[in-house]
Structures are given as C-alpha cells and as structure tokens.
Amino acid sequence: MSTAPVxxxxxxxxxxxxxxxxxxxxxxxxxxxxxxxxxxxxxGKSTLIKILTSLLPPSSGSAxxxxxxxxxAPKQVRKHIGYVPHTPxxxxxxxxxxxxxxxxxxxxxxxxxxxxxIEEALVMMSLRDARHRMxxxxxxxxxxRLEIAQSTLHRxxxxxxxxxxxxxxxxxxxxxxxxxxxxxxxxxxTIVMTTNDMDEAEALCHRVAVLQTxxxxxxxxxxxxxxxxxxSGSLEDVYETITAGGSPRA
Amino acid sequence: MTERSATGPSGTTVETARDFATHMFAxxxxxxxxxxxxxxxxxxxxxxxxxxxxLFGEVMAQVRGFAAEGQRYLDxxxxxxxxxxxxxxxxxxxxxxxxxRDLGVLHRYMISPAPRSALVLGKALSSSVRALTQAIVVYIxxxxxxxxxxxxxxxxxxxxxxxxxGAGLFSTLSLIIACIVRxxxxxxxxxxxLAMPIFFASNAIYSIGLMPAWLKAIASxxxxxxxxxxxxxxxxxxxxxxxxxxxxxxxxTIAFSVAVIVATRLYPRLTR
Ligand SMILES: Nc1ncnc2c1ncn2[C@@H]1O[C@H](COP(=O)(O)OP(=O)(O)O)[C@@H](O)[C@H]1O
Ligand SMILES: [Mg+2]
Numbered sequence: 192m193s194t195a196p197v198x199x200x201x202x203x204x205x206x207x208x209x210x211x212x213x214x215x216x217x218x219x220x221x222x223x224x225x226x227x228x229x230x231x232x233x234x235g236k237s238t239l240i241k242i243l244t245s246l247l248p249p250s251s252g253s254a255x256x257x258x259x260x261x262x263x264a265p266k267q268v269r270k271h272i273g274y275v276p277h278t279p280x281x282x283x284x285x286x287x288x289x290x291x292x293x294x295x296x297x298x299x300x301x302x303x304x305x306x307x308x309i310e311e312a313l314v315m316m317s318l319r320d321a322r323h324r325m326x327x328x329x330x331x332x333x334x335x336r337l338e339i340a341q342s343t344l345h346r347x348x349x350x351x352x353x354x355x356x357x358x359x360x361x362x363x364x365x366x367x368x369x370x371x372x373x374x375x376x377x378x379x380x381t382i383v384m385t386t387n388d389m390d391e392a393e394a395l396c397h398r399v400a401v402l403q404t405x406x407x408x409x410x411x412x413x414x415x416x417x418x419x420x421x422x423s424g425s426l427e428d429v430y431e432t433i434t435a436g437g438s439p440r441a
Numbered sequence: 442m443t444e445r446s447a448t449g450p451s452g453t454t455v456e457t458a459r460d461f462a463t464h465m466f467a468x469x470x471x472x473x474x475x476x477x478x479x480x481x482x483x484x485x486x487x488x489x490x491x492x493x494x495x496l497f498g499e500v501m502a503q504v505r506g507f508a509a510e511g512q513r514y515l516d517x518x519x520x521x522x523x524x525x526x527x528x529x530x531x532x533x534x535x536x537x538x539x540x541x542r543d544l545g546v547l548h549r550y551m552i553s554p555a556p557r558s559a560l561v562l563g564k565a566l567s568s569s570v571r572a573l574t575q576a577i578v579v580y581i582x583x584x585x586x587x588x589x590x591x592x593x594x595x596x597x598x599x600x601x602x603x604x605x606x607g608a609g610l611f612s613t614l615s616l617i618i619a620c621i622v623r624x625x626x627x628x629x630x631x632x633x634x635l636a637m638p639i640f641f642a643s644n645a646i647y648s649i650g651l652m653p654a655w656l657k658a659i660a661s662x663x664x665x666x667x668x669x670x671x672x673x674x675x676x677x678x679x680x681x682x683x684x685x686x687x688x689x690x691x692x693x694t695i696a697f698s699v700a701v702i703v704a705t706r707l708y709p710r711l712t713r
C-alpha cells in the first residue's frame with residue numbers, strides 16, 4: 192500500500208462573490224480514516240465537500256482525491272468516490288432495488304456482478320426486506336442507508352458524506368453510525384464526513400478538522416484536540432474554545 | 442477502482458461505445474420505470490391531442506383552403522397535432538430536471554463517472570418513448586375519425602424515427618431552457634411564452650404556402666416545421682413532403698446535435 196494521502200487540499204479556496212466560503216484550507220486524510228469536518232452552519236463544510244466531489248470548481252488552490260486532481264481529472268475523481276449529499280439523492284419514485292440498479296449501471300459494474308453486488312449492499316445496509324418498496328415510503332434512516340448503499344456499490348476509495356445523520360432520531364443515528372463503522376472496517380473505505388453534531392464527531396471520527404467562516408481553525412485526532420483545548424470537557428468545549436478565538440486552556 | 446480498468450484493455454472504441462450505451466440506457470431505463478409505476482401522468486397528456494382533433498379538427502373541417510390542394514383538413518391536421526403533442530411531452534424534460542435538482546436526485550447522476558452527454562441523451566431517449574405513447578393515441582383517434590393513414594411498415598418505421606428525433610430535440614431544448622432559468626416558475630413562464638409561437642409559426646395547422654413572407658421565413662427556421670413536414674409525408678395514405686424527407690431529417694439532426702452539445706455543457710451547472 193502506498194502512504195500517499197487519500198485526500199489532500201493545498202491552500203484551497205472558493206469564493207461566491209464577496210463571500211469566501213472556503214478560505215485557504217490545507218489538510219490531508221490518510222487511507223482508512225474516518226475524518227470529520229465540523230463547524231457551525233455557514234462554516235463552509237458543504238462547499239468543501241462539493242469541491243472534493245469535483246462538482247464545484249475551486250477558485251484557487253488545489254485538491255486531490257485518490258491521487259487525482261479535482262480540477263484536472265474530475266472524471267477519475269468521480270470514479271473513485273462515493274457521495275452522500277446533504278439532500279437525499281435517491282429517487283423517491285423508484286424502489287430501493289431500482290435505485291441500486293441505476294447506480295450499478297452508472298458505475299459500469301459488469302452485468303454478471305450486478306445482482307450479487309446489489310444483494311450484498313442491501314444486506315450490509317439492512318435493507319433487504321424493503322428492497323421492492325418505493326423509496327418515498329422509506330423512513331429517514333432507511334433513506335440514508337440506501338444513499339450509502341448506492342454510493343458504495345462500486346467500492347469507492349473515499350466516501351464523502353454531508354451531514355449524513357441530520358434529521359434522524361437518536362436510534363436511527365446510532366444505527367447509521369454502526370453501518371458507517373462497519374463499512375470502514377470491512378471494506379477499508381476512507382470516510383470524510385461533515386457534521387455539526389459534536390457527539391457524532393466524537394463517536395465516529397478518528398480525526399476532525401474544525402472550520403469556521405471558511406477557515407481551518409484546528410485539525411487533529413479527536414482525543415488530542417480534547418487534551419489540548421478542553422482537558423476536562425467534551426469535544427463541544429473544544430469547539431467552543433477554538434471558535435471563540437481562544438487559546439488552549441492550561 | 443472500477444472493475445473495467447482492472448480487467449482487459451480499456452479505452453478501445455468498442456468499449457467506450459458500450460459504456461456510453463450502458464450509461465444512456467441506465468438513465469432512460471430509470472425514467473421508464475417511473476413511467477411504469479405511474480402511467481397516469483403520460484396518459485392524461487394524451488387528452489389534449491384528442492380534444493384538438495375532435496373539437497378543432499371537426500369544426501375547421503368546414504373551412505376550405507387551410508390545407509394543401511385537394512386534401513381534407515382533418516387529414517392535414519393530424520400530423521400537426523401529433524407533432525404538437527410531441528413538443529408538449531418533451532417540455533416535461535426541462536421541468537423534471539429542475540424538479541430533480543430541487544429534490545437532490547440530479548446529484549446522483551452528476552456525481553457518477555457517466556459522461557454528461559450520455560446523461561443528456563438518456564433523458565432525451567426517455568422523452569422519445571413518452572412521445573411514442575402519444576403517437577399511439579393519435580393513430581387510434583385518427584383512425585376512428587376516418588383519417589386515411591398509411592400503415593405500411595416502412596412509413597410507420599420512419600414516423601417512429603421522426604418522433605424519436607423530434608422528441609429528442611424538443612426535450613433537449615427544454616433541458617437547455619431549464620439550465621438557463623434554473624427555477625420552476627420562470628421555466629413555466631418561458632414555456633408558456635414560447636409554446637404558442639412555436640406552434641403557430643409552423644406548418645402544423647395551416648400550409649406554409651398561406652403565410653406572408655415574414656412568417657414563412659420564421660416557419661422555415663422553426664424545427665417543428667420539418668417534424669410536421671416529415672410526419673405529413675409518412676403518416677397519411679396520400680401524404681407528400683414539401684421540403685423532401687432528406688431535408689427534414691437533416692434539419693432535425695443538425696438542430697438535435699447542436700442542442701445536445703449545448704445541453705452537455707449547461708447540465709452540470711444545474712447542481713452548483
Ligand atoms: N451556491 C452558493 N452561492 C452563494 N453563496 C454560497 C453558495 N453555497 C454556499 N454559499 C455560502 O458559502 C458559505 C458556506 O456555506 P456552506 O458550505 O453551505 O456551509 P456549511 O455547509 O458549513 O453550513 C455560506 O456563507 C453560504 O451562504
Ligand atoms: Mg452544509
């Protein structure tokens with residue numbers, strides 16, 4: 192295995208008119224990590240993820256994903272990633288199975304492997320019994336799991352997820368965490384996800400980057416950040432200390 | 442890694458074409474499955490051409506001079522009404538694109554490695570199938586109204602090609618408009634403004650020979666005119682083309698190709 196980072200940004204920026212949604216951000220993610228992008232609404236998390244998907248071009252700086260530059264090799268990038276966008280992207284007017292079939296074809300999974308892969312994904316995401324139901328009748332948690340199943344059918348190197356548990360009840364959230372961990376463990380999929388929920392970052396992420404108004408405020412292992420910024424508290428405190436512009440508490 | 446690059450040589454022309462077809466059919470198949478889950482939407486659209494034929498066609502049949510020499514007006518009208526309903530079902534493609542963007546479904550397509558042109562053509566193909574359902578209704582209705590249709594296999598085959606091409610063209614134009622205006626209300630407004638002139642500045646309901654020179658010029662630049670001209674030659678038992686089928690197909694093919702190139706550039710911007 193090579194030791195090159197799976198995701199790497201260098202002085203990455205994206206402006207929308209006057210607003211610098213992402214402002215001079217550099218970080219890297221190693222293979223096999225679950226990496227969290229945390230920060231309040233408007234911090235630039237979704238914009239950053241969208242740049243990594245190649246759907247949104249950067250204004251300046253660069254980003255590589257699975258070794259490919261998002262601006263110069265967008266098609267290669269798209270082959271190697273899965274993306275769970277903020278708004279669920281499964282088609283509600285199709286069944287779960289039909290959605291997976293669509294993804295299998297879009298990713299050119301060979302015909303003789305399609306059914307097997309779809310079955311595997313359905314089992315892994317606990318959706319097998321619901322596969323022939325219309326997606327509009329799925330619960331929020333099922334919908335997110337279908338999204339992940341569709342996004343990982345082609346075994347991407349990196350799975351990018353934008354607030355994957357937003358709107359789920361605590362039970363649904365925990366179930367989804369388990370599925371994400373399992374995916375990371377059994378397939379070795381590197382995961383980059385955004386969240387503004389500190390519990391989630393703490394429960395799931397090996398490392399996190401804290402964003403605020405487009406700027407990277409801190410990056411490190413969740414445990415390290417806690418030790419430095421809020422020895423007695425939770426990640427929530429870390430986050431508050433950092434975004435309040437404070438320095439590490441002694 | 443995708444399996445394909447791991448096995449066998451990649452990048453051959455045959456392989457590229459096969460992958461392109463897979464992408465295109467994936468998109469079209471998803472659309473058609475939705476149609477199968479809920480056929481009412483497309484069936485209800487068939488009411489409009491039927492009303493045109495039964496109400497407008499029967500009344501206007503009393504008026505002489507709209508059609509070409511020696512032709513019954515209702516016969517003359519049938520291909521025009523079919524072409525009109527091809528345009529109407531095609532408009533759906535643009536509104537669906539905005540709808541899919543709002544719902545988030547468009548991301549699923551844009552994030553995949555499928556070439557954008559394959560996505561555009563897949564959507565166009567599904568519009569063609571929708572348009573063919575309208576053709577079936579118009580053929581049934583016209584037969585009941587005693588219109589002298591041609592049922593020669595060759596003629597029907599050419600009609601199918603014309604509808605596939607026409608629906609592909611108008612659905613892709615609809616997609617282009619959607620990509621430019623981006624919002625549902627604006628899209629609806631633009632289509633309402635455009636639909637009338639496209640229909641009336643064409644040979645759909647009266648012969649191009651009756652038009653003043655300025656309108657004739659507009660009608661000659663209107664792709665719907667060539668769609669109708671081809672349909673008129675192929676659908677009717679005693680049909681004839683004004684421009685020649687070759688010209689009709691050439692005009693439609695050029696317009697379609699340009700539309701696909703433009704839509705391929707604009708479509709991805711819808712998700713930004
Ligand atoms: N398409 C856009 N056009 C204009 N401004 C945008 C656009 N997308 C995001 N922004 C702005 O960029 C900033 C970051 O937004 P976003 O990345 O969505 O933050 P987050 O996901 O962390 O809540 C916000 O100020 C937002 O208003
Ligand atoms: Mg966001």
